[in-house]
Amino acid sequence: MNRKKVAFFGSPAFALPVMEAIRQHHDIVLVVSQPDKPVGRGNKITPPPVAARAKELGLPLSQPVKLRKNQDFLEELKNSGAEVAVTCAYGKILPQNVLDAPRYGFINTHTSLLPRYRGAAPIQWALIEGEAVTGTTIMQTDAGMDTGDILIQQELPIEPNWTLTDLAQALSDQASTLIVQALDQLDTLVHTPQNHEAATHARMLEKEDGEIRWFDSLSSIVNRYRGTYGWPGSYTHHKGKRLKVLELRASDAPKTAEPGHVQGTTATGVLVACSDGVLELLQVQPESKAALSGADWIKNHQVKIGEKLGQ
Numbered sequence: 001m002n003r004k005k006v007a008f009f010g011s012p013a014f015a016l017p018v019m020e021a022i023r024q025h026h027d028i029v030l031v032v033s034q035p036d037k038p039v040g041r042g043n044k045i046t047p048p049p050v051a052a053r054a055k056e057l058g059l060p061l062s063q064p065v066k067l068r069k070n071q072d073f074l075e076e077l078k079n080s081g082a083e084v085a086v087t088c089a090y091g092k093i094l095p096q097n098v099l100d101a102p103r104y105g106f107i108n109t110h111t112s113l114l115p116r117y118r119g120a121a122p123i124q125w126a127l128i129e130g131e132a133v134t135g136t137t138i139m140q141t142d143a144g145m146d147t148g149d150i151l152i153q154q155e156l157p158i159e160p161n162w163t164l165t166d167l168a169q170a171l172s173d174q175a176s177t178l179i180v181q182a183l184d185q186l187d188t189l190v191h192t193p194q195n196h197e198a199a200t201h202a203r204m205l206e207k208e209d210g211e212i213r214w215f216d217s218l219s220s221i222v223n224r225y226r227g228t229y230g231w232p233g234s235y236t237h238h239k240g241k242r243l244k245v246l247e248l249r250a251s252d253a254p255k256t257a258e259p260g261h262v263q264g265t266t267a268t269g270v271l272v273a274c275s276d277g278v279l280e281l282l283q284v285q286p287e288s289k290a291a292l293s294g295a296d297w298i299k300n301h302q303v304k305i306g307e308k309l310g311q
Contacts, residue, residue: 007084210228269293
C-alpha cells in the first residue's frame with residue numbers, strides 16, 4: 001500500500017475516529033486544530049479533542065488563530081511534506097493559497113449526501129427534517145461552501161429512534177472507513193461535479209431551534225427533539241420559565257386537549273397535546289432545578305391538568 005503523507009484538519013471529538021483511521025493506514029505529518037478555548041463554568045482553557053489527542057500521540061500540531069494572510073502557517077503546511085490534507089469538522093474557512101499547498105489539495109468528509117445539506121449542521125437538519133436516509137460524502141474541497149467535486153458517496157439509513165448522538169457516531173464510523181478508501185485510491189478517484197441546483201443548506205443551529213412548537217405535528221416535534229439532542233436541547237416554557245425536556249416520546253393516547261396543553265399523566269410522564277397527537281414528557285428539568293421525571297414534575301411543581309405550556 002502506498003502510504004500518503006497527510007495533514008489532518010479537525011477539532012471536535014467527532015473527528016477523532018477519522019483521525020485514528022487515517023493514522024493506522026497513512027502517515028499524519030501535521031495536525032491542524034482550532035485554538036484552545038475557555039470551557040465550562042470555570043472557563044478553563046481547554047484544547048479541542050483533536051488537539052489533545054495529537055499531543056498525546058506526539059504528532060506535530062498547529063492551532064492558528066486565522067488562516068487567511070497567515071504566511072507562517074502556509075510555510076508550516078508546505079514544510080510538513082503533506083501530499084494531501086483531510087478536513088473533518090475543522091471549523092474554519094480555508095483560503096485558496098492553503099487549499100493549493102498540498103499536491104493533491106484537500107479532501108473533506110461531509111456528513112450528508114451532497115448536494116443536500118451543505119453547511120455546518122447536516123446531521124442535525126437531516127434529523128429535524130425527518131430524513132430516513134443520509135450518508136457521507138468524501139469531496140474535493142474548493143473555495144465554496146461544500147461545493148467541490150464528489151469523490152466517494154455512501155448512504156446510511158437512519159434508525160427511527162436515533163438521536164443526534166447516535167447518528168453522529170454512525171456517520172463518524174462511516175466517514176472513517178471512506179476516508180481511508182479515498183486516500184488509498186487517491187490517484188484513480190473519479191471526480192463528479194455536484195448538481196448545484198439541487199443544493200440545500202444546513203445552517204448552524206441556534207438556541208431557539210430547540211424550542212418545542214406545540215402547533216407542529218407529533219412527528220415534527222419528535223424529529224426536532226432528535227436533531228437538537230444535546231445542544232441546544234428541547235425546551236418549552238411553564239409560567240414564564242424555561243423547562244428543559246430531556247426525554248420525550250410519542251404517545252398512543254387520544255388527543256383530548258388543545259396544542260400545548262397538559263391533558264393527563266402516566267406512571268412515568270406527563271401527556272401534552274400537539275396539533276395531531278400527544279407527546280409524553282418522560283424527563284424534564286425546570287429552570288435552576290434538578291432533572292426529574294415528568295410524573296414527579298407535575299406532582300412536585302403543582303402542575304394542573306389543562307395548563308398551557310410554551311408561555
